[in-house]
Amino acid sequence: MQVREREATNPATQPQAPVFVARGLTKVYGSGDAQVVALKDVNLDIRQGEFIVLLGPSGSGKSTLLNILGGLDAPTSGTATWRDHELTGAGDDELTTYRREHVGFVFQFYNLIPSLTVEENVRLVAQIASNPMRPAEALELVGLTHRAGHFPSQLSGGEQQRVAVARAIVKRPDILLCDEPTGALDVDTGRLVLAAIAKVNAELSTTTAVITHNSAIAGMADRVLRLSGGRIVKEEPNPKRIRAEDVTW
Amino acid sequence: MVNVLDIKVLRDLWSMRLQVLSIALLVAAGVAVFVMSLSNYLALVGAMEAHYRNERFADVFASITRAPLVIVDRLREIDGVGIVEPRVAKAVRVIREDTNLPISGRVISLPASGQPLLNRLHLVQGRWPDPLHPEEIIVNAAYAEARAMRTGDTIDVVLNGRLQDFRVVGSALSPEFVFATRAAVPLPDDRNFVVLWASEDAVASAFDMQGAFNDVLMTLAPNASVPHVLEEVDLLLAPYGGTGAYDRSDQPSHRFLKDELAEQETLSMVMPSVFFGIAAFLLNVVIGRMVEAQRGQIASLKALGFRNLTIALHYFKLVSAIALLGTAIGLALGRWFAVGVVGAYRAFFRFPLLEAQLEPWLLVVAMLVSVAAANLAAATAVYRIAMLAPAEAMRPGTPPALRTFGWLQTIGSKQIPLQYVMAARTILGRPLRTLLTTVGIALAIPLVLFGLYWFDAIDHMIDVSFGRIERGDAFITFTEPVSADALYELQAIPGVLKAELQRVVPIRLRAGHRTYRTSVTGLESGSELKIPRDSALQPIAVLSDGIMLSRTIARQLDLDLGDSVTIEVLEGNRTVRDAAVRKISDDILGASVTMERTALNRLMREGDVGNVATLRIDPRQSELLWSSIRLMPKVEGSSVKALWLALFNETIGGMVLVGALILAGFGMLIAIGVVYNSARIALQERAWELASLRIVGLTRREVSAVIFGELAVELIVAVPAGLLIGWYLIELIASARASESFQIPAVIDPSSYAIAALLVIGAAVSSFIAIRRRIDTLDLVAVLKARD
Known part of the structure; x- marks a missing residue:
């Protein structure tokens, strides 16, 4: 799989308006003694086509942030907007529409539908998208054309995760959110998945956010956000992105 | 220290409380119908036996034109005859001012001692006639009630062509008139038939029967040969105009009662037993699926080193608790309804003592059957899962059938939304489970139909007997x-x-x-x-x-x-x-x-x-x-x-309809239990999958289609199948239970089929609504964290 480097066209370096704007995001779970503050006053801007890696240990608030950005969860306070969509305070129907039309997800445990074949898992999303690519095209992009007729349980973990990537990108999402996409995979398989994600980011100019506690992946990003204790503690631009194939851990 | 697994039992029960309640109600419905009906039937049989025993109901009966009392000794000498009691019994007419309807009756002589030796009277009200006052009489309680007669009332009786005034001093029940029937009138008519007991002197003098008798009652010695006794009695009485001796089986009231009890046996024993059997089967299906849905937990326990037996015991405790809860609710409901139904019986079965009572052995049977059915299901499910390698069993969700079902694609799967393909694959890929759920829903229909059928049967019986014959x-x-x-x-x-x-x-x-x-x-x-x-x-x-x-x-x-x-x-x-x-x-x-x-x-x-x-x-x-x-x-x-007919509707009608309504009501409760649980468990098994669909952007409606598609197909197959099973079971029961006096026709009105189907579909729709609310509130984030 060939992934071109895009140093010259890195949008992060361009003076572009942010597509994601989060201000004062706070998320508190539970109450009283059982209260857990997952996010504390987080401010964040993400630009079109940017590849962001969110780094941090377990419990640092990465997933909570990603879930809020993806319209899966609502903050306790603060605001999050995607272009002209106000995500905070949106109803379930609005959030469903938002996810359906704009967001592609890749999760650590793939979340494939076991009773649908690889091609069907991808088509499932294509059938509800307004301008999808052909499922076969998406599968080709992740190099799984030959596995189209198999069920998820007949695939390896890496293959399943690449199906998840294909499923996420088939709708040509504006934003691709990946939560520990390599968390359950070995290095070689993980690289294949990362390559697929990078390829989508490059070829479709999809704004991409990847959560990981694996700092090696940070080298692929335009910008790395380090989280700890529910806050963004460090923001590091990465002018010299490496290829997925070169990531090691 | 409390075993942690036992704490888990309690927590599981609490967290699944709605499901637990619906399963418990399913058990309760089966137990209530079973315990109530059987207790009541046994109460009837017990009351009849007690009445016959206490009031010494005769074994052999004979009527003659007139015989001298000396013959009585010769009757006693017949081998096999025990007590012999001669009496005078004659047809009479009663005149009432408040009605022009001629009222017929039967007057029976009472010995000077008052209480006869056989066919004794159970005084309901008043006292015995005074031998010094021949105008004093006792009337049968049914007539007294129907005509609102009280002690002290006078009654005008035409005896042997002469009008005579009598004074009512009491009302009584007699084992020979539990049902006072007459030839030519198909049903007891308590308002227009009266039994009068008057002193021997009064009756004998009115009919010129002093020193003679025209009716005789006898008991049989143990081991007596009935045909021999009847033959000897006939031989002896023939010269006196004997009309042939007969035993209890030909005694009109007993024959009617016996057939009525046979009828009750169908309504109270056969149907409730079938009903309870079906409920136990459904409990088995529902519990089996419930335990299977916990496969991840079972696998984890196994992986942690728990033995299969320990795990099985854990689930035995869980399901036994549900079954026992259901049994307890069922017993309470059964007891409550039993009192009401026995109340309805009393208007029809005239026994001195008819009380609803819970038979202890029924409680034991009810408990054993429900607990056994639940545990059998749990054991089967645990065994199936325990046989898998823990790693295999720990995989998330229930593994789908890995078959694409090619025709699903070729008949245009490109057009069929994939959520329906998912539903279809689940249905086809797990045929046994689909079959069990479908049979489960289908079997709820006969339960409702059992109740409705009685309305139709009685309508039909009345229409044919009194409209056409x-x-x-x-x-x-x-x-x-x-x-x-x-x-x-x-x-x-x-x-x-x-x-x-x-x-x-x-x-x-x-x-x-x-x-x-x-x-x-x-x-x-x-x-x-x-x-x-x-x-x-x-x-x-x-x-x-x-x-x-x-x-x-x-x-x-x-x-x-x-x-x-x-x-x-x-x-x-x-x-x-x-x-x-x-x-x-x-x-x-x-x-x-x-x-x-x-x-x-x-x-x-x-x-x-x-x-x-x-x-x-x-x-x-x-x-x-x-x-x-x-x-x-x-x-x-x-x-x-x-x-x-009005009386019939009040008594038999009322009695049967109370039972029928209870059957139909409980049938519906079971229908809800089965459908709700099927949907609930389907949701539990696929919550992860459904949440994943929601995350990728499918709407609630689209996601619901997966579960509802599956249940809709099961329902579409189950409803006609259930109607067919209902028809067949009723046909079977009716033909097996045809008695002599009543032959309950296996007639089911189309509207009953429609009502049964609609009730079950209604149960399904309300379950769908409850499940839909759960789908709407699926916790998407939680699903991403845990795979199970």
Whole structure:
């Protein structure tokens, strides 16, 4: 799989308006003694086509942030907007529409539908998208054309995760959110998945956010956000992105 | 220290509380119906036995014209005869000022000591007549109640043609009149039939029977040979006009009671047992799926090193708790309903003591069956999962069937939304589970249908018996045969639209060693007011020769068309004659023997006479009409169809309908339990999958289609299948339970099918709504964290 480097066209370096704007995001779970503050006053801007890696240990608030950005969860306070969509305070129907039309997800445990074949898992999303690519095209992009007729349980973990990537990108999402996409995979398989994600980011100019506690992946990003204790503690631009194939851990 | 797994049992019960409750209610419905119905039936049988025992119901009965009391000693000498009690029993008429309807009755002598030795009276109210006051009498409680008579009331009785005043001093129940039935009137008519017990002196002097008797009761010694005793008694009494001795099985009240109990047995034992059996099966299905849905937990426990037995015991505790909770609710409900139903019984079954009681062994059976059904299901499910390698079992969700079902694609899967493909694959890929769920839903339908069926059966029975067979509006019985002239006299009375004369004669049919005591009805040829019918309800013409038997009698006597049967007339000249069985009729109510009247007259060597008149009357003129009829000579009694049909509806109708409503209600409860649980467990098994669909952007409606598609298909198959199963089970039960007096027809009205189907579909829809709310509130984030 060939992934071109895009140093010259890195949008992060361009003076572009942010597509994601989060201000004062706070998320508190539970109450009283059982209260857990997952996010504390987080401010964040993400630009079109940017590849962001969110780094941090377990419990640092990465997933909570990603879930809020993806319209899966609502903050306790603060605001999050995607272009002209106000995500905070949106109803379930609005959030469903938002996810359906704009967001592609890749999760650590793939979340494939076991009773649908690889091609069907991808088509499932294509059938509800307004301008999808052909499922076969998406599968080709992740190099799984030959596995189209198999069920998820007949695939390896890496293959399943690449199906998840294909499923996420088939709708040509504006934003691709990946939560520990390599968390359950070995290095070689993980690289294949990362390559697929990078390829989508490059070829479709999809704004991409990847959560990981694996700092090696940070080298692929335009910008790395380090989280700890529910806050963004460090923001590091990465002018010299490496290829997925070169990531090691 | 409390075992942690036991804490898990409690937590699981709490977290699944709605599901636990719905399963418990399913068990409760089965247990309640089972315990209530069987307890009540056993209470009836127990009350009958106690009444017969306490009031010393005789074993053998015989009537004669008149015999001197010295004969009694000779009866006692017969081998096998125990106590012998002679008495005088005669037909009488009662006159009431508040009605023009002739009321017939029977007066029975009481010995000077008061309480007779046999067929003793159970005083409900008042006291015994004083031997010094021959005008004092006791009336049967049914009549006293129907006519609101109290002690101290006077009653005008025509005894042997003379009007005499009596004073009621008490009302009583007697084992020989639990049902006071008369020939020619198919159902007990408590308002127009009275039993009077008066002192021996009063009765004997009125009928000129001093030193004599015309009715005798006997008990049998243990091990006595009934046929031998009957034969000896007949031999001894023949010179005195004996009409043939008979045992309890031919005693009219007992025969009616026995058939009524057989009917109750169907309603109270057979159906509830089938009902409970189905409930236990459904419990098995539901519990099996519930435990299977916990496969991840079972696998984790196994992986942690718990032994299969420990895990199984853990689930035994869980499901036993549910089954016991259900049993407890069921017992409480059963007990509650039992009291109500026994209350309805009391209006119909006149026993001194009829109390709802919970039979302890029923409680044990109910508990064992529910706990066993639940544990069997749990054991099967745990075993199935325990047989898998823990790693395999720990994989998330229930593994789908890995078959694409090619035709699902070729018939245009490109057009079928994938959520329906998912539903279809689940249905087809796990055929056994689909079958069990479908059968489960289907079986809920017969349970509802069992209840509704009784409404239809009774409607049909009334329609056929009293709309198509007995078409007259009223019957008049005469004290002795009257000539056909009386018919013209009747027809001349204003308000009588049509009158037909019948001849009803007590007979004993004999075919080989089998006998059957009944009466034969002689119908006018071309009779319009009574039309015997076959099973297709087609009229059967009465032939001028031979005899027509009800199918139940033909079966009991092992007779077929063309066979010869001996008719022994039990009155008058005691003719014995052979006749050919020419027709077989299908009676729903009662079992009739029919001939043409003139043929019967010839057999009786009498003229053109009859002793029962059937009338079609103009209800607007009924008052005038009855006042004229009352004045006619030889009129003994009357019966008005509309009146006893109303009584029938109040008593039998009320009784059966209470039971039927309870059955239908519980059937519906079970339907909800099954459907809700199927949907709930399907959701539990696929929550992860459904949440994943929601995350990638499918709407609630699209996601719901996966679960609902699956249930809708099961429902579409289950409803017609359930209707068919219901029809078949009822057919089976009805044909197996046909008794002599009642043959409950397996008739189910289309509206009942529709109601049963709609109720189950309604249960499904409400379950869908409950499940839909859960789908709407699926916690998407939680799903991403945990895979199970």
